[in-house]
Amino acid sequence: MKITISQAPDYNEKEVTIGAWLANKRSSGKIAFLQLRDGTGFMQAVVAKNDIEEEVFQTAKNLTQETSIYITGKIVEDKRSAFGYEMHVTNLEVIHEAEDYPITPKEHGTEFLMDHRHLWLRSKKQHAIMKVRNEIIRATYEFFNNQGFVKVDPPILTASSAEGTTELFHTKYFDEEAYLSQSGQLYMEAAAMALGKVFSFGPTFRAEKSKTRRHLIEFWMIEPEMAFIEHEESLVIQENYVMFLIQSVLKNCKLELDVLERDISKLEKIQAPFPRITYDEAIELLKEKGFDDIEWGDDFGAPHETAIADSFDNPVFIVNYPKDIKAFYMQPHPDRDDVVLCADLIAPEGYGEVIGGSERIHDYDLMKQRYEEHGLTGPAYEWYLELRKYGSIPHSGFGLGLERTVAWLTGVEHIRETIPFPRLLNRLHP
Known part of the structure; x- marks a missing residue:
């Protein structure tokens, strides 16, 4: 079932696929946290090494900012997040790998941001x-x-x-x-x-x-x-x-x-x-x-x-x-x-x-x-x-x-x- 991030609350505890871009990520040993966006909203996806194939986990860890992906997993309620839900990932597919995305999480000047509006x-x-x-x-x-x-x-x-x-x-x-x-x-x-x-x-x-x-x-x-x-x-x-x-x-x-x-x-x-x-x-x-x-x-x-x-x-x-x-x-x-x-x-x-x-x-x-x-x-x-x-x-x-x-x-x-x-x-x- 392919859905959007905004539809995720309607699919709690169900496995779905979302087309998204990687806004940001962080990893800690055997777990990677992917910040996803798809135009309808933002959501976190959790990739646990023990729950998926090694190749998929390494792909997740190596994703670059703004790479487009199809990501599959179970929607789970998470009251700690502002959105209220996250995805526990079972698989992902890279659509297009983005290289050297110019707007990084660091601070940028206004003119730079306007040039890249x-x-x-x-x-x-x-x-x-x-x-x-x-x-x-x-x-x-x-x-x-x-x-x-x-x-x-x-x-x-x-x-x-x-x-x-x-x-x-x-x-x-x-x-x-x-x-x-x-x-x-x-x-x-x-x-x-x-x-x-x-x-x-x-x-x-x-x-x-x-x-x-x-x-x-x-x-x-x-x-x-x-x-x-x-x-x-x-x-x-x-x-x-x-x-x-x-x-x-x-x-x-x-x-x-x-x-x-x-x-x-x-x-x-x-x-x-x-x-x-x-x-x-x-x-x-x-x-x-x-x-x-x-x-x-x-x-x-x-x-x-x-x-x-x-x-x-x-x-x-x-x-x-x-x-x-x-x-x-x-x-x-x-x-x-x-x-x-x-x-x-x-x-x-x-x-x-x-x-x-x-x-x-x-x-x-x-x-x-x-x-x-x-x-x-x-x-x-x-x-x-x-x-x-x-x-x-x-x-x-x-x-x-x-x-x-x-x-x-x-x-x-x-x-x-x-x-x-x-x-x-x-x-x-x-």
């Missing part, structure tokens, strides 16, 4: 991060499907900027100018006018020359848009979504969080509703914490967001930012013309903004005024303005950055480890 992914820690990432994606689909959202895929090649920035990757689209998408939001608004509640999940690109631990050039966003939903209602959906992600990871990724040595008590104590402070209050809070240079109208950097987050046990919403530092499409505050109905959700522990969202302008004349203020002309933007011309309604949306969320929930320090093949300012391969 295609191999670094095989390590136990990187495997755990990718499993948590997968769980967040799975839970995202479950949450929005259960809430009646429809998955819609916006284009990656676009003729315009979603947020009016110049930090775009430019390309030629036959005889036209085109850009790699920095957000699917504008298209998702059109989809919401057709389907009510929609969400997208896809790659976005920012030509931002940043080297901080929070930034990637290519990253993945979950972007819901909701018809007939106003700002306050959107905030409730956001915190419910984040709570669902946290609970799903805690429930389904216990082994991975243990591998990553994540302090799960910090996640377990998070409860909705999340605190909310206005931008005005955030400025005052920062001044009290010694940020004397911050002024009303300034955007927040990583140190500011961390200082604000450290004042709360939960993630915190900062609401009502100044109009001039936010995107052109955000709905003005009903009582003030200098701020807009928006919110950034700041994660605890220094992980920064994980969600940005707002109510969108739905009045045609006001949106046309914003177009004129920002110089948005031509067919690349005309269709978006048209959404306000034919049955316009209040609507809201937000975007959650997948990699920042993975970093936060796993406790990983640098965002480059949260995506399989990171694109950084100085890195386009592997």
Whole structure:
């Protein structure tokens, strides 16, 4: 019977065969301990000289790191291991012998590991991060499907900027100018006018020359848009979504969080509703914490967001930012013309903004005024303005950055480890 490591608990006391790679090994006289991985998990296999043929035992002792094998034996419960089971080996067959595998159990520098990212992914820690990432994606689909959202895929090649920035990757689209998408939001608004509640999940690109631990050039966003939903209602959906992600990871990724040595008590104590402070209050809070240079109208950097987050046990919403530092499409505050109905959700522990969202302008004349203020002309933007011309309604949306969320929930320090093949300012391969 051929099985995977993840299926081993279902085959306790039965003899099975597993296709695996040798992650590590140690031997002590008449016994060898093989650390196996097969993509579904990690497990120890015990090879006892007295229980198998001499030739098989010598093969086991001479296995090199990352050699691929078929290994046969009895699955036995072992409460000492994190996985809970091990294999007592009766036979093994070498498929391909790996020679001079470059990533050894010793310490390696970050640049070396990034140069070998295609191999670094095989390590136990990187495997755990990718499993948590997968769980967040799975839970995202479950949450929005259960809430009646429809998955819609916006284009990656676009003729315009979603947020009016110049930090775009430019390309030629036959005889036209085109850009790699920095957000699917504008298209998702059109989809919401057709389907009510929609969400997208896809790659976005920012030509931002940043080297901080929070930034990637290519990253993945979950972007819901909701018809007939106003700002306050959107905030409730956001915190419910984040709570669902946290609970799903805690429930389904216990082994991975243990591998990553994540302090799960910090996640377990998070409860909705999340605190909310206005931008005005955030400025005052920062001044009290010694940020004397911050002024009303300034955007927040990583140190500011961390200082604000450290004042709360939960993630915190900062609401009502100044109009001039936010995107052109955000709905003005009903009582003030200098701020807009928006919110950034700041994660605890220094992980920064994980969600940005707002109510969108739905009045045609006001949106046309914003177009004129920002110089948005031509067919690349005309269709978006048209959404306000034919049955316009209040609507809201937000975007959650997948990699920042993975970093936060796993406790990983640098965002480059949260995506399989990171694109950084100085890195386009592997």
